[in-house]
Amino acid sequence: MRVEDAGKDIELDVEGVSEYLGIPVSRLRKLLDKRELLQNWGEYQHLFRFVTTFSGIESGTVICQKDGFFELIKGFPKIQRAMLLEPAINTHFSETDTVCVEEKMNGFNVRAIVFDGKITAITRGGYVCPYSTEKAGQLLNIDFFNDHPELVLHGEMVGPDNPYVPKKIYDDVDSIDFYVFDMRYKGSGEPLPVYERRKLAEEYGFTQVRLFGEFTKKEAPEKIRAIIFDLGKIEHEGVVIKDPDMNIPPVKYTCSQSNCADLRHAFKFYNDVGRDYLFSRVVREGFQAFEWKESEEDLRKRCLQLGESILYPMIDAIGEMEKGERVAEEVQIRVSSLDTLSKFKEYLRRQGVEAIFDEPEKVGDEFLIKIRKLNKSTNDKTLSMFKGELW
């Protein structure tokens, strides 16, 4: 099947998938009826995504159907969080002596595969993002995929030319880069051991997340605290703690500064942000301050920082809206082809994101496009308060 087939309507081969996944036809049909198994569109109609977690298949899992063959690209498993480092490391990693600590970067999570001869970027939700696909195609060495068709490459896409997490955090990323942090087998979703994955990534010249080291479980909490302290100073996000053999699922832990940066960003759009978002970050602060037995002064600083991260952006945003401005998330993308831009516009539209695209600016041999994502709920709610409506 070729891209030229794009116009044709592809249907899920329910019997074939049923046999391949060992799921009864009737259940697959039910998933289709309930729109829990959905088809991607355009040239990606051969990719079907699971919207909810179902019989051990995580949401975001993609099934790729090609001329009677099938491939399963498992959804990226949610990484659980340590609230108290020491007990979490001891208990969770009881079966291993040491842990590897890698950086957790703040961008968006992408699974890269080759589909129809082209590197294709699948988002956490199982969509094909046309922008990430163009970028992954430019950034990644396709030989990896040809030599290892059994593997899915997992990476974090970070940098200022990023339409999802528009933070300028990483000094060495001028536009956008793909940091490899996992390789997993198609079908089973089993990961490669840490060093094997890093070696392979190096062979193909991939950018990788930083490995801080391998530590005994005894020394790990103190080492991680020091790493988190340093990462926090430069507003990086945190770490992922991994079993070197990857037999045990990894665990994440983040910096206070990153929590607060999240809150600062979120409270500009206070009514668009999930309430769980606020709650979870606040709880993390509490546990971290407790475990680190902070001095009265450090604790006071943490409280002030928390309060400021919540209130200042909100007050500023209300002030902007009073002046008639509208709060919007400002992001940008940089594309080689205007075709990618139009596909990306359509992609956001289909996802229900309201966005205003500026005219493309030619920069070198690329186009830079500024995008304002409107946060309708916050704008509407705030304006209604100015009009005297009640909460």
Next chain:
Amino acid sequence: MRVEDAGKDIELDVEGVSEYLGIPVSRLRKLLDKRELLQNWGEYQHLFRFVTTFSGIESGTVICQKDGFFELIKGFPKIQRAMLLEPAINTHFSETDTVCVEEKMNGFNVRAIVFDGKITAITRGGYVCPYSTEKAGQLLNIDFFNDHPELVLHGEMVGPDNPYVPKKIYDDVDSIDFYVFDMRYKGSGEPLPVYERRKLAEEYGFTQVRLFGEFTKKEAPEKIRAIIFDLGKIEHEGVVIKDPDMNIPPVKYTCSQSNCADLRHAFKFYNDVGRDYLFSRVVREGFQAFEWKESEEDLRKRCLQLGESILYPMIDAIGEMEKGERVAEEVQIRVSSLDTLSKFKEYLRRQGVEAIFDEPEKVGDEFLIKIRKLNKSTNDKTLSMFKGELW
């Protein structure tokens, strides 16, 4: 019907209620089947409560069925909140020239009626609380109810001997008191005008919420700001702004200190508290700080207070749990009769509240009982973190 009937099983007279309320029998039966119209127990089986809002009947509404007669005690209507005082007052009270400002007290909301010859206290949810019933019986002059059987008396029960909101806020309340803030007609739920209600309350010697004054709409925002400033200093909750004629629904507005006190209390039990609770208080702080155009220094103080109100109680509670203690809400009640105590125990148990009652202590001619309400979710979650589980 008499209390001696208590043992007998009373059934809702569906046909009678249908005719009285103008609701089809089939819909009433459906409400009963879905457990959205429930019967109180024991001696209060004649009182049925609406669990959800239904055809203009607020949740918490009670229908009282006595020997073929019916009475409707409407649920207390939710009071909406002003986020920005000035526009809210101008818009919401557009049909009146002045507004009355009364104190909003921090306790629990009770509707008092006479049932079976006794003053009976109905909670917001439509339950009869045996403790509040004993207290209301002691605190209120029954003549009011005999002279005005058409009225429901609404009050806030506050004070340290309060099993629901155990704050020691009001210096002039040693045990518990009933502060009248509303009188409404049975059936329609229509309220009495402010001054008429206050005069009637005075005639019967009722304690009333404080009336700060009647202000023109132009002066009200500034006056209220000053009242809120003073109330905040003594950690009182806030105000309710009312149309003197009560033709327009009232509006509430609260002090920052009260928000923060709520948060301090809530974050001791971080995992038992709704996430909306945190979110709503934070948003109020943002709007208040914005409207009052606070100085940089005052704003910084507000941020610090917000952060401290969230983190300190949480860190303290985690520390207590680490030491093997369990966090619990400590409340107390003071009863004349041990029968009330056993009824109240049963009442909490039926509501699914886990509570440990101390032995009653004889104080004068009453019994003081200390109660620890266990916040199971916070205890369990925190202990699991100490055991190394992940979030």
